[in-house]
Amino acid sequence: MNEPQKSECKSTFGTSPNSATPHRIWMFRFRLTDLKVNLLWWWFSSYTKFGFRVHSNKPNLTYDTPANFFRDFSKLHTLYFSRKPSISNADLGPVMGSVGLIPTTKINTTTGRATTASNYFIYARNAAFGGLLNVIGNRSKMNQLPGLGAKKYKVFHRKGTSGSFAEFVTSWYNYKWDGSDYVLEASSPDANNFYKMPNAGVDYSIDDLLFQFNSTKLNTGLHQFKVKFYNNAGTEVGATNPEQVLTMYIDNNLPEVSINSVKYNNAEVGTCGIVNLQNPNDTLDIDFEGYDSEGNLLDYSLTARWAKATLRILYMKITIL
Numbered sequence: 660m661n662e663p664q665k666s667e668c669k670s671t672f673g674t675s676p677n678s679a680t681p682h683r684i685w686m687f688r689f690r691l692t693d694l695k696v697n698l699l700w701w702w703f704s705s706y707t708k709f710g711f712r713v714h715s716n717k718p719n720l721t722y723d724t725p726a727n728f729f730r731d732f733s734k735l736h737t738l739y740f741s742r743k744p745s746i747s748n749a750d751l752g753p754v755m756g757s758v759g760l761i762p763t764t765k766i767n768t769t770t771g772r773a774t775t776a777s778n779y780f781i782y783a784r785n786a787a788f789g790g791l792l793n794v795i796g797n798r799s800k801m802n803q804l805p806g807l808g809a810k811k812y813k814v815f816h817r818k819g820t821s822g823s824f825a826e827f828v829t830s831w832y833n834y835k836w837d838g839s840d841y842v843l844e845a846s847s848p849d850a851n852n853f854y855k856m857p858n859a860g861v862d863y864s865i866d867d868l869l870f871q872f873n874s875t876k877l878n879t880g881l882h883q884f885k886v887k888f889y890n891n892a893g894t895e896v897g898a899t900n901p902e903q904v905l906t907m908y909i910d911n912n913l914p915e916v917s918i919n920s921v922k923y924n925n926a927e928v929g930t931c932g933i934v935n936l937q938n939p940n941d942t943l944d945i946d947f948e949g950y951d952s953e954g955n956l957l958d959y960s961l962t963a964r965w966a967k968a969t970l971r972i973l974y975m976k977i978t979i980l
Contacts (some may be wrong), residue, residue, distance in 0.1 A: 660938055665691050666687070666688060666689045666690055667687070667688040668685065668686070668687050668688070669685075669686050670683060670685050670686070671683075671868075672684065673842065673845075673959075676771060676832045676843070688858055688881040695707070699972065703937075704724065705739075706736050706738060706906060707737075707883065708735035708736065708737055709731070709735060709736055709738055710723065710724070710725060710729060710735050710768075710896045711723070711724050711729025711736070714953060727823035738836075744780055746760070746762055746824040748797075748798070748799060750762035750764050750765065751763070752764055752797060752905070753800065753885060753903050754796065754797055754800055754886055754899055755794050755795070755797070755869060755884070755885075755905045756795050756796055756798065756800075757794075757795045758788065758792055758795070758905075758907065759781075759792065759795070760780045761773045762782065763903075765783070766905070766906065767785075768904075768906050769906070770785070770848070770908060771787070771788075771882070771907045771909075772785045772786055772878055772908050773786045773788070774786070774789055775808055775821060777976055782840075784957060785957075786957070787907075787908040787910040787955045787957070788874060788907045788909055788910070789875070789909060789911040790873075790875070790911065791871065791873055791874070792871065792872055792873075792874050792881045792907075793865055793868055793871050794868075794869045794870050794872075794884065794905070795865070795866075795867050795869065796868070796869045796884075797867075798867055801857070801859070802899065804856065804896070804897045805859050806945055807888075808890040808891075808896050809856055809886070809888040809889065809896050809897055810855075810856055810889065810890055810891050811849075811853040811854060811855055811856060811889050811891075812853065812854050812856065812869070812886055812888045812889060813828070813848075813852055813854065813886070813887050813889070814829070814854065814869070814870050814884060814885075814886055815827055815846075815884065815886070815887070816882065816884050817882070817883050818877075818878060818880070818881075818882055819880070819881055819882075819883075820881055820883060820906065827846075827870070827872075827884065828852055829870055829871065829872040829873075830845065830846060830847035830848075831845075831872075832837075832846070833844050833846060833865050833871075834863065835858075835863050836861065836862035836863070837863070837866075841864060842975045846868075847876065853889065854870065854907040869886055870886075873973070874973075875911045877909050879909060879910050879911070879912055879953060880909065881906060881907070881908055881909075882906075882907055883904050883905065883906050883907075884901075884905045884907070885903060885904050885905065900974075908955075910948075910953045910955050912952070912953060914949055914950060914955075914959070915949070915951070915952075916948070916949045916959060917947065917948060918945065918946070918947045919946040919947060920946045920959075921943060921944070922941055922943070922945075922947050923936075923944075924943070925944075928943075949960050
């Protein structure tokens with residue numbers, strides 16, 4: 660920055676999600692205004708683009724991620740900031756309130772796909788689930804459970820919508836506010852597959868997180884989950900009637916997309932071929948397609964770039980719905 664600002668950097672030593680062995684950790688604090696980020700309203704930008712360089716004299720090391728990010732800004736990483744939005748209680752499921760920002764009441768109980776309003780935080784249209792998923796507890800239920808004696812809980816899972824449930828084992832990290840800083844806290848089941856209840860009233864980076872899991876470890880298709888709470892004696896408490904079963908369609912397969920051909924004046928142009936348009940009315944015929952065998956491709960776009968001798972870059976975007 661070329662002007663005074665309050666962004667900070669410091670180093671610590673300890674464990675992190677990537678290693679249980681203590682090691683050097685660099686921590687950065689940025690003012691959101693320095694990053695041109697505004698979290699006040701949903702229509703403002705809640706993300707920033709960045710590249711990162713690690714440099715050392717001893718040993719001699721320079722590592723850039725992504726590679727050559729300072730020459731090609733299109734490859735910059737995207738860092739999304741959580742606004743910790745409040746989901747309406749009416750939309751939350753009775754125990755498992757939401758999957759990330761998707762209320763469980765907006766997930767079809769038969770298809771396992773989510774549909775939300777167009778003006779919601781995330782607009783989903785018959786969408787499947789993938790990647791790293793956070794299953795968030797219903798805030799009212801989570802506040803009620805300690806008074807019922809709940810000290811621990813179990814997560815159950817089954818593939819498909821029939822057959823018996825099995826205990827689901829996963830682990831995750833969540834930042835907890837200790838009064839002066841956010842401290843990384845590990846969560847995992849004990850030897851009997853019980854998870855410890857999160858501390859009521861404590862500020863976490865992800866509040867009311869029941870469990871987090873990497874859905875790439877599951878097969879493509881329908882999966883169902885449920886959560887049960889227990890007291891110290893192992894007796895179930897706080898059961899709902901009917902019991903909530905969360906159905907999700909998991910799909911981490913990439914769609915098939917291809918450019919089949921590019922033609923100019925009915926003659927096919929080869930890969931990396933150069934086309935000199937003879938007049939402003941000349942056209943390029945582009946045959947392209949997108950396909951997803953699971954039916955989870957909402958849309959995709961084709962972007963064409965071309966340049967004139969003045970190096971003026973123009974863009975054209977075609978979206979197929």
